[in-house]
Amino acid sequence: MAAPRALVQLTNLSLSFHSLWPPTPGLATAVAVLSAVYLLLYRLQAVKNHPNEPPIVPSWFPFVGPLLGMVGEGGRHVKSIGLRNRDKPIFTLPVPRSRIYVVTDPALAAAVQRASKALSFTPLVPDLTARVLGIDSHAVEVLRQNIDEPHGFLADMHDMLYTYLGPGEPLNALSLGAARELGRQITAHAAQLKAPETVNLLAWVQHFVTTGTAQYLYGPENPLAKHPELEQAFWDFDHGLGRLLLGIVPALTARAPYQYLSAGHHETGASTIVQRRVEIAHQHGLSNAATARSELSFLFAGIVNTATTTFWAVLQVFARPELLAAVRAELPAAVVEDPATGERRLSMDLLKGACPTLHAVFRECLRVGSDNYSTRLVKSDTMLAGQWHLKAGSIVQIAGGVIHADEGIWGANADAFDPTRFLKDGESNKASEGKVHPAAFRAFGGGKTLCPGRHFATHEILAFVAVIVLTFDLETADGAMRIPVPPQEDRVLPVHVLEPRTDVLSQK
């Protein structure tokens, strides 16, 4: 016999329920079994693997709850669990047949970074790369060889990147190339402006950074210059990355980068760092097709964080007249004049030291906007900081978003945008006075995976924001007095600095 349906009638806002009670015997049994299974799973998830395992935060949906939460709410899900459990420097989220250990304390984050032999990101790279970039099985095998040993593909690439992007001549040359290219694009754009122009600020900045980065990294024959439609495809890829990581949509194609490599354009027009990357890929036996896909990850690393951080820095400065005035007042100290030609140009060397407010804005944008997770696989059972037992095969995530929002670290105004916290004479200058743990600033990750591009990104972004601030005035498209700053869209996997939840339309 079919169970009677519950009927809800809505009449003049009064509700009349026809109850399922008394239940049929079949329904009652099903409910009893489901309840028992639920209670069992709920209790099971709270059972520790080891007495010293970090405290377990149970999920309302045992085991799969954290994964469902990440699919539905992105990084915000784990961040909100972390913020509700501030008393726990590390906690455990049980997931099917594994554990996720979430670290929310800077000192423990530093301990994770130090334990790089047992806690490593690299074993996760081959599968993630295959999922996101669609590289062939031979390339995946190459990535798997000598993981965490010298002379594997990943180790060689890692060492080369840290050498070429560390302080020194190659970094200076690349920074200068980037600043010149972005400066050239902005100047050309400003020169053709006859009347105020209304733009979507994020898209506007993204355009310059995308085409500029492709140009200075890969040269004039770069795929984006040859196929302008790829610019939108690149950002579609970016916005689909969360789903690619979760394996939800099929991998992309990389035909244009393949054509670029096959024609040998990297040998003639690309930056030295890209030439070295292609060399290493070929030395390890990667085909041009796999190398082309692998390069997409470098283009991605070079573009997305830079574009989004530049957007926030420009917006935050123009949204606060007093901040705009302060930044404009300090910029002349970074401008040098060529005595021979009288030509005035920004000095990359002077920019960071001579413009502390601009530098503080940059760092505060990253603190507020970066919810990234530094992820590690537990390769063998590990006692972290002599206190916490981490089980082999589990995942450790350092929750940047929780650490960046911690009032205990940043002060009572942790949720506010306040660049003075990074200024020596600032009002809330805990950070600049060295009272903040060095591992609390998570925007560039840390330890072995610390972003190799951080020096370069700092030069590039400071120079780019400086050029925009010196070249344009910005006002809202609707003529409102103040430029509003929208909240961040945090319901995504935070694969890079968060974008705004709503568009910012402004007039230049």
Ligand code: HEM
């Ligand atoms: C504001 C700009 C940038 C931010 C916020 C940023 C942030 C990050 C973060 C959080 C990671 C992962 C760290 C971890 O897992 O612990 C990373 C990795 C990386 N970044 Fe950046 N990045 C920026 C700009 C750049 C630029 C401009 C480049 C290159 C030109 C670059 C190249 C890389 C590379 C190659 C990796 C992977 C390193 C590895 O796995 O060994 N980044 N970055």
